[in-house]
Amino acid sequence: MTLSFAEENYLKTIYHLSRELDGPVSTNAIADSLSTKAASVTDMIKKLSVKGVVSYQKYRGVRVSDAGKKAALHVIRKHRLWETFLVEKLKFNWDEVHEVAEQLEHIRSPLLIKRLDELLGYPKYDPHGDPIPDEDGEFKLKAKIALSECHPGKDGIVIAVNDDSSAFLKYLDKIGAYIGAKVKVIDRVEFDDSLEIELDHKKVFISKEVSENIWITE
Amino acid sequence: MTLSFAEENYLKTIYHLSRELDGPVSTNAIADSLSTKAASVTDMIKKLSVKGVVSYQKYRGVRVSDAGKKAALHVIRKHRLWETFLVEKLKFNWDEVHEVAEQLEHIRSPLLIKRLDELLGYPKYDPHGDPIPDEDGEFKLKAKIALSECHPGKDGIVIAVNDDSSAFLKYLDKIGAYIGAKVKVIDRVEFDDSLEIELDHKKVFISKEVSENIWITE
DNA sequence: AAATATTTTTAGATATATCTAAATTTGATA
């Protein structure tokens, strides 16, 4: 059973969405996430359902099956290994890798991924702090807490970010919030839940939207 | 103007065929080369013609335009850089790279190719001895002669092979005919034009079909 | 040159992936 590029993209997106939620994933959520139309999603869901990678009840949303999870994690493994390669070996900035990795993740060659993993020294996390699943789809999440959940006085190390968009990552670069940076919460503004934090001995204000997307050690 | 994967594959094939011939490339030659049907080729040729990368007269074959040449050489550049990467950095054998490079050549990212070229040290030739075009599509052929054209007594160094199939390359590995190997023609069998050659101080017989696909220094 | 064979093109299908617009179902609200 092989999945087309489009099928792999849908499956990966559905998998990611299903991890943010508890229950089934809605058609519209998938459509939004993929910038496509609900009608297209319904069509695709039917195909994925026939292939056994999702289970689906009309009007009731989609769930990823065990086989689907494995397939999704394999694509995610490839995506994150390629991102790591681009940053470690080709000197890409972390905000430049996503689009290219979206293409590279669909290349089919078990040997290529095996050797790439070897070349990179079997990394466990990608440049954004996300875990890289192993060949069996196993991975370990780091114990982490979103900055938005931290009270003044809390300090830690930036270990992951939740948004891979170039704009967001460029902003993080600017304020010095790279993976591994030391951070301390100085103050919280009750009015809008923005935070004053210290990064690299410099104090900056970040909005709630930003603090929700930065994870630090617990 | 962007070409789809399929369009890139057709264009590349037509370009390669046009270099073996003097005149226009026939529909059937393209179909054979791509293991597809003549009818499919006709359809695609029309599309490529509209896009201006080939010129085409019904029943009269196809020619690659200047714009087409540039586009084809760009794909070939990517293919050969990836092959070089696979062998040099990921320890692939030269008979394992073709299929993967066929996929990788379609990845769209100028920065990726720029950095890959840099990582590899700006190579001029790929693992099969084929020249890697630069960004402008320029490349240099080595002065070379097919073994099949050599008379007994002629010696030289294997600098390229003409067939990238895994079976052929595995056979070359077996007899020691890697790029850079010293070779000397010992004898020619008039009956079938097979050759006795010396490679690595070992004498082997090779068929005409094989000798036509091995190129040595002039 | 006429007949025959080969090559190429056209016509009409199929499969994938997408869309818009209309119909249907679900869920929230009055």
Add this chain to the structure above:
DNA sequence: TATCAAATTTAGATATATCTAAAAATATTT
């Protein structure tokens, strides 16, 4: 609970890339 709004699905198109079978053009042979 009946009504309405939102979400979802269906129906019917479009675009790409492919195919088979038939028709047309070209090339070869007698």
